[in-house]
Amino acid sequence: MTRKRLVIGNWKMYIESAESAKDFARVLKRKVRGISGVEVALAVPAPFIPVVSAMLESSAVRVGAQTVSGLSGAQTGGVSGAMVKTAGGTFALVGHSERRALGEDNVAVHGQLVAAASAGLVPVLCVGELERTEDGGHFSFIAEQIRSALSGAQSLAGKLVVAYEPVWAIGKHADSALTSAEVREMAIFIRKTLADVLDRKSALKVPVLYGGSVEPANAAALIAEGDIAGLLVGHASADVTSFVEIISACKK
Numbered sequence: 001m002t003r004k005r006l007v008i009g010n011w012k013m014y015i016e017s018a019e020s021a022k023d024f025a026r027v028l029k030r031k032v033r034g035i036s037g038v039e040v041a042l043a044v045p046a047p048f049i050p051v052v053s054a055m056l057e058s059s060a061v062r063v064g065a066q067t068v069s070g071l072s073g074a075q076t077g078g079v080s081g082a083m084v085k086t087a088g089g090t091f092a093l094v095g096h097s098e099r100r101a102l103g104e105d106n107v108a109v110h111g112q113l114v115a116a117a118s119a120g121l122v123p124v125l126c127v128g129e130l131e132r133t134e135d136g137g138h139f140s141f142i143a144e145q146i147r148s149a150l151s152g153a154q155s156l157a158g159k160l161v162v163a164y165e166p167v168w169a170i171g172k173h174a175d176s177a178l179t180s181a182e183v184r185e186m187a188i189f190i191r192k193t194l195a196d197v198l199d200r201k202s203a204l205k206v207p208v209l210y211g212g213s214v215e216p217a218n219a220a221a222l223i224a225e226g227d228i229a230g231l232l233v234g235h236a237s238a239d240v241t242s243f244v245e246i247i248s249a250c251k252k
């Protein structure tokens with residue numbers, strides 16, 4: 001049996017009220033019902049995890065967090081993996097570039113991955129280079145992000161998902177996203193790196209997603225030709241119509 005594709009929406013802070021979040025979830029639940037072969041997930045702002053997961057309770061759409069803290073105790077503003085789980089979340093993005101830009105380095109991301117997995121959440125490790133250079137330095141940059149996140153945490157990688165999101169391609173439009181060939185090249189490299197860090201068998205189980213300016217216009221080509229297991233969608237996931245179009249483009 002071939003594995004389902006995985007499409008994760010990352011709302012960031014685009015949806016700002018619980019009412020809008022609930023309305024979105026209500027429509028999504030109805031529209032994805034007939035779409036086969038795709039697992040759908042939504043990474044929502046932490047305060048909306050309870051309302052959105054309650055709304056999606058009887059559907060297959062999963063709900064998760066956009067980050068978790070790798071710390072505990074006296075950490076003002078922190079949200080732990082256990083809190084996300086209690087609120088109804090089943091996964092968490094870790095190491096998204098917008099969090100890294102706030103100063104969360106590879107060591108912090110490792111702590112977040114461990115915290116998420118230890119709490120029983122699926123960690124979605126986001127990696128991506130800031131820029132591409134002629135010498136191919138982006139490959140070693142990505143390898144280091146993967147190695148440092150997973151080092152010593154291999155036993156927690158059973159449910160790992162990796163999302164490749166080149167930072168320079170985030171938040172633009174379809175024509176600024178990578179070509180399918182570029183995505184395929186990096187997906188192969190990521191799987192090879194995972195095989196070095198984990199082992200070949202475990203690495204093959206890790207879905208590798210692409211994110212960065214995924215829109216209805218490029219979703220079908222990326223999924224058909226990019227050699228990826230699914231998509232991580234930012235701005236286009238905050239509009240339910242375009243999100244459903246992207247999910248439909250991934251159906252099998």
Ligand code: PGA
Binds near residue numbers: 172235
């Ligand atoms: P984008 O964001 O789809 O708006 O480029 C993707 C992401 O940052 O997860």
